Amino acid sequence: MGKKGTEIVASKIDVNEVIADLNKAYADEWLAHYQYWLAAHWVSGINADAITSRLTAQSADELLHAEKFANRIMELGGAPVMDFAKLAEVGGCGYSKPPEDQGNLKQVIEDVISAERCAIDFYNRMVEKYRDKDYVTFELFKTVLLDEVGDEDEWEDLLSQQP
Ligand SMILES: [Fe+2]
Numbered sequence: 001m002g003k004k005g006t007e008i009v010a011s012k013i014d015v016n017e018v019i020a021d022l023n024k025a026y027a028d029e030w031l032a033h034y035q036y037w038l039a040a041h042w043v044s045g046i047n048a049d050a051i052t053s054r055l056t057a058q059s060a061d062e063l064l065h066a067e068k069f070a071n072r073i074m075e076l077g078g079a080p081v082m083d084f085a086k087l088a089e090v091g092g093c094g095y096s097k098p099p100e101d102q103g104n105l106k107q108v109i110e111d112v113i114s115a116e117r118c119a120i121d122f123y124n125r126m127v128e129k130y131r132d133k134d135y136v137t138f139e140l141f142k143t144v145l146l147d148e149v150g151d152e153d154e155w156e157d158l159l160s161q162q163p
């Protein structure tokens with residue numbers, strides 16, 4: 001753990017609270033990664049190709065977000081969620097399994113959009129919370145927030161293109 005870095009954070013806010021917020025984000029990123037990855041492999045049909053390639057790319061992005069949050073948690077002397085079964089409990093945005101109908105692309109897209117919107121809402125609150133308390137965590141939430149805002153926009157476009 002970074003001693004000086006953690007000391008600075010601890011002078012403004014309870015470090016355990018920061019770690020808990022970061023773990024919530026970490027769990028949500030894993031769930032989004034898994035949701036998008038599984039949906040990418042599950043969907044089928046003539047219009048599925050574009051959706052599949054976006055889901056695959058974005059699922060990789062969400063895993064990179066999880067990695068960033070994990071690194072920050074460890075920098076602060078914490079541990080990322082160790083029990084895989086606890087992810088849904090720790091996260092704030094839930095997990096939507098792919099629809100039974102593999103051709104229901106609209107449902108898949110809507111589920112992605114609601115996950116992105118939930119993340120945007122949470123990260124936006126975190127940016128507000130940390131801007132004067134922990135600049136490193138603030139920058140991290142801000143960076144990921146920008147990504148999710150871009151994601152939401154992209155999926156809204158994909159939704160509008162659905163028949
Ligand atoms: Fe993400």
Ligand SMILES: [Fe+2]
Pocket residue numbers: 032058062116147148151
């Ligand atoms: Fe995203």
